[in-house]
Amino acid sequence: MDLEKLLTDRLAPAFEKVAGLPVDPVVRRSQRADFQSDAALALARRLGRPPRSIAAEVLDRAELGDLCAVAEVSGPGFLNLTVADRALGGLVAALATDPRLGVPVAAEPETVVVDYSGPNVAKEMHVGHLRSTVIGDAAARLLEWLGHRVVRANHLGDWGTPFGMLIEHLADLGEAEAAQELSMGDLDAFYKAARAKFDADEAFRERSRQRVVALQGGDEATLRLWRLLVEQSERYFLAVYELLDVTLTARDFQGESSYNDLLAPVVADLDRAGLLRESDGAACVFPPGFAGRDGEPLPLIVRKSDGGYGYPATDLAAIRHRTGSVGATRLLYVVGLPQRRHFELVYAAAAQAGWLVPPARAEHVGFGSILGSDGRMLRSRSGESVKLVALLEEAVARATWLARERNPDLGEAEAAEVGRAVGIGAIKYADLSSDRHKDYVLDWERMLALDGNTAPYLQYAYSRIRSIFRRAGTAARPDAAISLVEPAERALAIELLGFSGVVAEVARSLDFHQLAAYLYRLAAAFSAFYERCPVLRAGGELRESRLLLCDLTARVLRQGLYLLGIRTPERL
RNA sequence: GCGCCCGUAGCUCAGCGGAUAGAGCAGGGGACUUCUAAUCCCAAGGCCGCAGGUUCGAAUCCUGCCGGGCGCACCA
Structure with a gap:
């Protein structure tokens, strides 16, 4: 169970009683306590009362006794909440018996089409395809894990002049x-x-x-x-x-050509709906609210003046097919930000045509460019776009070299495997760990660094845990009682309980850097724990408790990284 | 000209209405007879592009500038 949500659920009724209307308690992590609620401040004006008095009354009416060790009004009217160790231990224990680590299956599963990767036939994949492929795959993994029916659509460029x-x-x-x-x-x-x-x-x-x-x-x-x-x-x-x-996989290729037979009917339907207008010999839809360079309405050209069909027609046909035949209600387009306006036009036209109506909706999951160290679009020395395979092979080579150097105990085969997991993981993590709307600078040193917010750091944390279990020779007892004596293990427990909240948020926003940041926080909390809390040398129940914390951390890290498409080797 | 994205520590980035703006890297200082030191801890580092405005409160919302990137009818 998500701690933040639990506290929210407890505070919300109290706030409602005090305010006389539903109020979001705005619970979040705090530097001064485990969590804080800020809602009393915002309520002060509306209720015409001092925020501190509101906060105090909320505290009075909220049922927090079993959850919080300390709950107090602070500063101008914040509520500072410190979770009781006993409650924390109980929640972590419950998490340990949940194969889904607190993340519920979607209450209302939908069919989601994720349109991503989309390379062009007879053309090399280059770095431009990297982000679409990596982000799209993460989206597909995440939504699938949440119980949605995910249709991967690899919109292959297999047609045209x-x-x-x-x-x-x-x-x-x-x-x-x-x-x-x-x-x-x-x-x-x-x-x-x-x-x-x-x-x-x-x-x-x-x-x-x-x-x-x-x-x-x-x-x-x-x-x-x-x-x-x-x-x-x-x-x-x-x-x-x-x-x-x-x-x-091979099943996911859905080339543009597969829509060929639908293009003429799509245009005919648009015509029937009265949406078509001829302009300079081309058949166009003019969705309202779009203007071009000259201020004139911007057309979506569904049939060119030479009678041929371009991208817009194919995209419209794809939407009609996906909402109509496939039955999808959520359409994701993992395509670079420069194409934003194009997709806005297409969505608007599809909506007008009745092919994209609630609950169905389309989202452009846009992203920025990958830049070289000079801050410009990544290019090879000769000025061409960089081959994707070359990039991936370099990542693997660098990581394999690192693995061999760092850990001579690894055999050839294992070093190669670790090199792949770390190298590919580093590339993907670099992509997914920063806001996808921004350009990001590809920097080998940074992405392969063993500390900082990188894939190797997370993989290292995972492998350290696995190492403990190798030495222990046993698995964690899932029913072990959790005791939290050190601040470091308390902090770890709180992080563990945050997984479901982050996953829910990312499923909505598809901002994977939030998941990455969470996993980094978790790994950092674990590293601090590892430093101060001996596991194997601890006695009896404490050892069992810590083993369980380790096991849970490993499971969350593995699952979280899996969702990002990153492997977790047993050792590095 | 219009539109979109972006300007936060030397560097790479979080934060996007709340308490003294957070990480990592680099630079400074510490910690390996102890589960991998590929780690951890401490200190230092900021007119949050600029100027107005809204608000009890603005890095966060609004307006206008400045700077960088990308789009703006038959290429996909």
Whole structure:
């Protein structure tokens, strides 16, 4: 049970009695006590009474006897609450017997579509895909764990005009040769070669254009080549996902092309609904409230003047499919912040068309860019975007080297495994531990540091606990009585009880840095505990109590890191 | 021109209506006969971009500036 919520539930009725209307007690952690409630201050004006007197009356009417050792009015009208050790111990003991660590399954499970990663066929995945993939995967893991039905939608860029030149290039190379090149994972070289020919060779350009027509016309031979391209790319992406340790599978690819047959009907429906207007030959929806550069209403172009369909049409078709056929009520789009306006337009149009109506809603889970140490968008020395695999491989190599250096006892295989867990974990944690709306600077030294708010620090805390149990040779007794004698173990207990609250908040906000910050606080509380509270050398009941605290900490760390997509090796 | 995101300690970041603004790193000082010192503890470090306003109370809300980034009709 979440302590903060428990205190809130106890204070709320008292506040309501005093104020005569429902009041949020605004319980939060405090430096002067375990928790504090600030609501009396805000109430003073409305009730025309001194805040201290309100606070005192609330205290008088609240049932806190079994929970709090100290509950007092402080300063201008704060309520300072110190939880009784006995109550704390009881709550922790209850947590220990809960396989879900205090986190309830969603009362009303929904179907959630998480649209993330979305690489482009025949193009290398670069750092730009990293954040979408990592954040989206965390969202999918979290919501799934909470009991929602999660549909992972990997909106593959598998359609559009570039495929003319890509297929022509493939045909030029010969299928066997092309398959060979693509399977080596050198998608960049393939794409660039096609691009170079397209830019330089007029005849090739013309053939490419005809290919696009053939592709869209459903020419079987062309489609076969296209499928080859898609299959090889998907195979490559799956290899990257495995290295990145994300939960996306082959079943989750939902290419743009899969909406092809829906585009015309979508536009027809928009027309029927009277939402369509022609502008410069293009079929547009003009959702109210959007203005462009010139102050004119901003269009969402659902059919281009050449008759072709672009992104907006596909996105609308996807929404209609997801709310209609899939039955989703929450649509998450884990896409960079620059595309914000695009999605606002799409959501507005979908709402007008009746495809996105409550309880269904769409959220743009936007994020900033990854910057290099120079504070600019991360680029390779040659000025190109950095290959994602290169980044991941470097992370693993650095972490493996660190693991070998730090712990020579590790065998080759284990060092490699630890290197992967730590390296990939470090990359993901660096991404998830700061506010996703901001750009962040990729810095190897910092993300792989063993102290500070990093994945290795958390993994280290976990491995220290596992080490204790290896030495103990036994598991913790889940029914052990909890006794909290040292301040450090009290502090640890309070942190443990905060897990469910944080998880609930993050499920709503998808601000994973709050979960990261919580896990860091927990790990830091554990490290302080570890320093001052001997476990194995403690006697009898104290030992059992501490073993249980250790076990709980390990479980929360493991589960929390799992939700972020980060592994927890048994030792580092 | 309009819109969005962002300016907090030397650096990287939390905090987004409440009590003296918090972490980590770097720099200073301590702690290994004791469960991994890949750790812990202590001290130091801030006109919270600037100026107004709202409020009993503003880093937090509003307005206007300044600075950085990104968008703004047929590219996905």
